[in-house]
Amino acid sequence: MANLDDLYRDIILDHYRSPRNRGELPTPPARRVEGFNPLCGDELVLYVDVRDGVLVDIKMTGHGCSISQASSSLMSAAVKGRPLDEVRETIESFKTMMGLREASLSEGEASDDAGDLRSMKEINALAGVVKFPVRIKCATLAWNTLEQALGAPS
Amino acid sequence: MANLDDLYRDIILDHYRSPRNRGELPTPPARRVEGFNPLCGDELVLYVDVRDGVLVDIKMTGHGCSISQASSSLMSAAVKGRPLDEVRETIESFKTMMGLREASLSEGEASDDAGDLRSMKEINALAGVVKFPVRIKCATLAWNTLEQALGAPS
Amino acid sequence: MTSYDPRRVRIDTPIQERVINGHPIAYLDSASSSLPPRAVIEAMSRYYERHHANVHRGVFQTANEATEIYEGARAAAARYINAPGGADEIVFTKNTTEAFNLLANSWGVANLRAGDVVLISEMEHHANIVPWFHLRDRVGIEVRFIPVGDDFRLDLSDLEQLMRGVKLVSLTGMSNVLGTINPIAELTRVAHDHGALMAVDGAQWVAHGVTDVVATDIDFLAFSGHKMLGPTGIGVFWTRAALLDAMPPFLGGGGMIADVRLDGYVPADGPARFEAGTPPIAEAAGLAAALRYLENLGPEAIVAHERSLTVDALARLHGEFAERVRIIGPLDAVDRGGVISLDVEGVHPHDVAQVLDQYGVCVRPGHHCAKPLMRRFGLAATARASFGPYSLTRDTDALIDALGHALTLFS
Amino acid sequence: MTSYDPRRVRIDTPIQERVINGHPIAYLDSASSSLPPRAVIEAMSRYYERHHANVHRGVFQTANEATEIYEGARAAAARYINAPGGADEIVFTKNTTEAFNLLANSWGVANLRAGDVVLISEMEHHANIVPWFHLRDRVGIEVRFIPVGDDFRLDLSDLEQLMRGVKLVSLTGMSNVLGTINPIAELTRVAHDHGALMAVDGAQWVAHGVTDVVATDIDFLAFSGHKMLGPTGIGVFWTRAALLDAMPPFLGGGGMIADVRLDGYVPADGPARFEAGTPPIAEAAGLAAALRYLENLGPEAIVAHERSLTVDALARLHGEFAERVRIIGPLDAVDRGGVISLDVEGVHPHDVAQVLDQYGVCVRPGHHCAKPLMRRFGLAATARASFGPYSLTRDTDALIDALGHALTLFS
Numbered sequence A, B: 001m002a003n004l005d006d007l008y009r010d011i012i013l014d015h016y017r018s019p020r021n022r023g024e025l026p027t028p029p030a031r032r033v034e035g036f037n038p039l040c041g042d043e044l045v046l047y048v049d050v051r052d053g054v055l056v057d058i059k060m061t062g063h064g065c066s067i068s069q070a071s072s073s074l075m076s077a078a079v080k081g082r083p084l085d086e087v088r089e090t091i092e093s094f095k096t097m098m099g100l101r102e103a104s105l106s107e108g109e110a111s112d113d114a115g116d117l118r119s120m121k122e123i124n125a126l127a128g129v130v131k132f133p134v135r136i137k138c139a140t141l142a143w144n145t146l147e148q149a150l151g152a153p154s
Numbered sequence C, D: 001m002t003s004y005d006p007r008r009v010r011i012d013t014p015i016q017e018r019v020i021n022g023h024p025i026a027y028l029d030s031a032s033s034s035l036p037p038r039a040v041i042e043a044m045s046r047y048y049e050r051h052h053a054n055v056h057r058g059v060f061q062t063a064n065e066a067t068e069i070y071e072g073a074r075a076a077a078a079r080y081i082n083a084p085g086g087a088d089e090i091v092f093t094k095n096t097t098e099a100f101n102l103l104a105n106s107w108g109v110a111n112l113r114a115g116d117v118v119l120i121s122e123m124e125h126h127a128n129i130v131p132w133f134h135l136r137d138r139v140g141i142e143v144r145f146i147p148v149g150d151d152f153r154l155d156l157s158d159l160e161q162l163m164r165g166v167k168l169v170s171l172t173g174m175s176n177v178l179g180t181i182n183p184i185a186e187l188t189r190v191a192h193d194h195g196a197l198m199a200v201d202g203a204q205w206v207a208h209g210v211t212d213v214v215a216t217d218i219d220f221l222a223f224s225g226h227k228m229l230g231p232t233g234i235g236v237f238w239t240r241a242a243l244l245d246a247m248p249p250f251l252g253g254g255g256m257i258a259d260v261r262l263d264g265y266v267p268a269d270g271p272a273r274f275e276a277g278t279p280p281i282a283e284a285a286g287l288a289a290a291l292r293y294l295e296n297l298g299p300e301a302i303v304a305h306e307r308s309l310t311v312d313a314l315a316r317l318h319g320e321f322a323e324r325v326r327i328i329g330p331l332d333a334v335d336r337g338g339v340i341s342l343d344v345e346g347v348h349p350h351d352v353a354q355v356l357d358q359y360g361v362c363v364r365p366g367h368h369c370a371k372p373l374m375r376r377f378g379l380a381a382t383a384r385a386s387f388g389p390y391s392l393t394r395d396t397d398a399l400i401d402a403l404g405h406a407l408t409l410f411s
């Protein structure tokens, strides 16, 4: 039986109560992308500032449940200031964790040394979401929106 | 349990095999009305020649099952040459027999002395149809079409 | 006299024997869909085990039986809403939503022209909004909204103004978010005075009320089987025979024709004209059983029971949580059904529902297919609890208890 | 390997235990609707007894279970027809007929202009005729018919001519009157060569065949649960994702939107866009059980069994009654399913069916929703016998025996 504690870890509740990187960025130079979860009405507006292949800044506005809010906050902390290829790797490992991608050895290796270890460990607090399948959409909204904001890899 | 013999009485099979009053009448003076049973595809074209309140002639073409064919044949024999008010009474008693009208005393009385007793008795051969509810529509097609041809009583 | 005992109804619905996360289920989502009693489930099983055949064109015995069952359901639905023309006024659809699409695409396309107004309200379910937007795109009608006041009721202060150019007023009988029951009979009089017709969304209104289309004098009604202890896959569209007879077909196919030729077709008469294809036959058997079951309980008795649950729940929610739980709907139980939408301070409805699930309490988070209403109150979603004929005070107990846990977790 | 034994399937379908007018039922009306096995009936009962809730927007446990069951059925339907894009290409409708109305009103309205041609055939069911007549009235398309030859097969001799201006070819995979199975893969190639798309009426074709939308390369497919051991109230519309994504909504309401405002709305993506309102949830559970059941039997094995019954029945009907019973359909069992339409000399189909019922034999009289085809052969109706996976030679025995009685009575 899935337990509430698996879902609402302290880190998640903390990021829900005190979300990181809230706000807007001037566009341009930042890009603005909207994310939307029609099932629960979650809305997310993401501002990403990419320069020379690095995601130099990220901010967001919107509303949603604790999972979607915490996930976007955790994501922002993990990807801010990171080179795009690492950001893409982080997105992939997150989706693998959510069961949306087959884990592949190379991806697994890549994510091991991808950037800030502490943020990556915090993201793992979302692992319990897979036990609550309907909430996976909440957790992935920010990540899909970010993927969209970055566009196809060049 | 309803038995086939209740439905396919000899008189009915006889009228089905040798339908009376088949053919057309010139219009005018006759009136031409189409009847139609969308459920089984039965089609009936009725020609009625009414003069001075008397149904002087009736003919019909079309196709249908034994019940609809026999019923129209029996009807034509029963109403041909009869004054319209008696024709209307016959229609009413037929519909009462089919369970489509509540029998009323006055109607019952009226039908007793309404015209040609032999044709009326023959019509009673259709009484068994009520045990086969889906066939009631077959039996009543001709009568509804005749009612339509006569229009509202003046 | 009826012998209504909600505890008995609860025993009759097998799903309520379930234990969820170690707690007996407290099903508070009847506004989404109700729980069918055994009699309904068995009516459908029996239909499939004994009588199933396609309807209408059969001569053999099971085809006749299936047809009788199907047409019998039509008569039962007519009786339940007091349709003046009886079964001939009942069209079976797949749900309330299809019924509104039928209304817009058949009556609407035939009778409305560019500039004509359909007056709906801010508290409508999308089923009574989107089909009118489609018609606006197709024909150029105007879709106008009666506003909803801060008291969670229709704001009728500008009604005369709003009625200008209106050909159809189409309103929910009871809001599936607020619980508000609208003054349908009065508004029908207003509509008729202005030469407009009146359509009612009965998805909640019929399921949780005593419906009489003659007494209210409405012109169109839509409702769903699954909201009233019946099965999924069946809904009802009702209108008076005179209107129905003049409505052109909507969906085309078998069963709705009188004749088809290579160059065109002649539509059938009566409800058949609007029932293209094999209809929901087993579902009609289930719906008839549900209506029978409800008639035995007595709709008045159910309304009274649900009202007393609502009065109690409103008072206790308010008393227990004061400002931390805001009720999005009237606080007085007058003209109000058993739907209670909650806005919980600091806890997103999704999380409310998630925590409540841990305690076996089933409430629905979301916009409840009423996004314009959500926007009106500056909300993205609510957590909604709603009662059915089997609901008991212990469901409210469980709700309040679990809500306490949610508030603690997120405090 | 499968373990298909038609006698076992017969035992699995409770309705076939019935005795009709003193005779064991000989159900020969599967082309109208098939008889569901216990596994299907129980899947629906179990759904209502254990899992029922509205789908999609729930968080609580039974809502999740109901959603999994519903979405699982979508995956099962995708697998059954080998949909390349999987579940995301499956739209649940109420029946085949609604699927064709969806095709005409969504894809058709968006893509067809006045003068464009939709090519159908004289052997179509009204479900694949009337929606195109509606579109003709609305948009001005031309509806053109491929003629049917005296051999009861499509007359393709003028196909190149017929293809002029055609944007969509929409054909039945298998005639519900003649039994004729059309060369769908070849005709799809022709359609594509002419830049047209291919829609297939799979009501019989999917139910009595092995369906592979990739191998046949078709573009649209419609079929019904109740024709393939499943419940009433559910049908399937399939098209490839690329086409589906570009199709505008048809029915409007809850579930098919991404956002609704007072001034308009944004439709949802994917199959949801075409599923307005509460969907047929229990019916999806039943359909999934039916598909599982059919997969266990093995569609190839069923086809082979129905073919051998057909070969036998055609030979015996011909041998027994010679000229008195004319078979309206191909006499050879090549590219032909188990539907046998009879024209009995001197006995109206209605009477044939009536007499047969007396002997427990269930056949369907009528035009079978194919009036243009009836006219083509100068008939008002036929008496139609049709096989299903549970049919046995003894059903044919009963048919021939009872036909003899009918001929005697009316001779």
Ligand SMILES: Cc1ncc(COP(=O)(O)O)c(C=O)c1O
Binding pocket: C254, C276, C277, C278, C279, D031, D032, D095, D096, D097, D098, D125, D127, D128, D172, D174, D175, D176, D201, D203, D204, D224, D235, D369
């Ligand atoms: C070939 C064919 N097409 C379409 C249909 C219509 O199916 P439904 O009535 O389930 O919509 C049928 C069955 O009646 C059929 O046999």
Ligand SMILES: Cc1ncc(COP(=O)(O)O)c(C=O)c1O
Binding pocket: C031, C032, C095, C096, C097, C098, C125, C127, C128, C172, C174, C175, C176, C201, C203, C204, C224, C235, C369, D254, D276, D277, D278, D279
């Ligand atoms: C007020 C109201 N209208 C319409 C509907 C739509 O009903 P259905 O989903 O059965 O079409 C609902 C239920 O969802 C409702 O509550």
